Amino acid sequence: MTKVxxxxxxxxxxxxxxxxxxxxxxxxxxxxxxxxxxxxxxDATCVGVRAAGARAQGVTLDVTQPESVxxxxxxxxDAFGRIDILVNNAxxxxxxxxxxxxxxxxxxxxxxxxxxxxxxxxxxxxxxPLMKANGYGKIINLASGTAIKGSPGLPHYVASKGAIIxxxxxxxREFGVDGIRVNALAPGLTMSDGMxxxxxxxxxxxxxxxxxxxxxxxxxxxxxxxxxxxxxSPASDFVTGQTLxxxxxxxxx
Numbered sequence: 001m002t003k004v005x006x007x008x009x010x011x012x013x014x015x016x017x018x019x020x021x022x023x024x025x026x027x028x029x030x031x032x033x034x035x036x037x038x039x040x041x042x043d044a045t046c047v048g049v050r051a052a053g054a055r056a057q058g059v060t061l062d063v064t065q066p067e068s069v070x071x072x073x074x075x076x077x078d079a080f081g082r083i084d085i086l087v088n089n090a091x092x093x094x095x096x097x098x099x100x101x102x103x104x105x106x107x108x109x110x111x112x113x114x115x116x117x118x119x120x121x122x123x124x125x126x127x128x129p130l131m132k133a134n135g136y137g138k139i140i141n142l143a144s145g146t147a148i149k150g151s152p153g154l155p156h157y158v159a160s161k162g163a164i165i166x167x168x169x170x171x172x173r174e175f176g177v178d179g180i181r182v183n184a185l186a187p188g189l190t191m192s193d194g195m196x197x198x199x200x201x202x203x204x205x206x207x208x209x210x211x212x213x214x215x216x217x218x219x220x221x222x223x224x225x226x227x228x229x230x231x232x233s234p235a236s237d238f239v240t241g242q243t244l245x246x247x248x249x250x251x252x253x
Contacts, residue, residue, distance in 0.1 A: 188247025
């Protein structure tokens with residue numbers, strides 16, 4: 001049986017652990033070769049990609065530094081010849097401590113917005129010319145259900161993910177003529193390793209989040225993989241500019 005991403009090359013940012021690592025392995029299982037980038041080591045993710053039967057390349061990547069992003073893209077070209085799929089996953093999320101807007105410093109605000117919003121811009125900007133030259137590409141941005149619901153306690157994160165939704169729409173309009181589809185995934189609170197280790201996410205907060213869902217359970221990274229593969233594959237070739245909520249029915253569009 002032919003894998004839906006056979007012959008494709010995928011790039012995943014923020015792929016050292018958590019959602020990014022799960023995304024990289026899922027793409028590999030569907031036949032894509034994968035380049036993974038993170039400020040932390042991606043060695044374990046590369047092992048998982050290779051175990052899934054695909055080629056892997058790991059690169060140190062800081063999405064806030066244009067030169068680092070250019071190096072990441074060039075490494076993909078050198079290793080695999082092109083990039084067909086970009087997953088803009090890198091973000092400050094699991095490490096954020098819940099606090100009031102009035103208690104967030106300007107420096108913390110700028111750091112979250114820079115990594116989450118401008119980092120996505122930098123990676124899209126670097127990859128788009130390759131996709132335009134090929135006349136085809138899939139860009140998948142990681143938004144969040146918080147940007148739709150307006151969750152309290154992390155206004156900088158919510159604002160950054162709202163920017164992702166708007167950037168997704170603007171990019172889809174700009175690059176549609178070039179055959180590039182740009183969509184976003186909007187997960188709900190997902191119990192990745194980073195979230196599990198954050199004391200801000202108490203049992204009460206998790207329970208209230210689960211109670212808001214039509215499907216009454218916690219979300220895990222595997223819950224996002226079907227939607228990811230759909231947006232990365234030819235099955236979604238007539239879908240662009242969309243934000244797909246994957247949160248058990250907490251947000252209903």
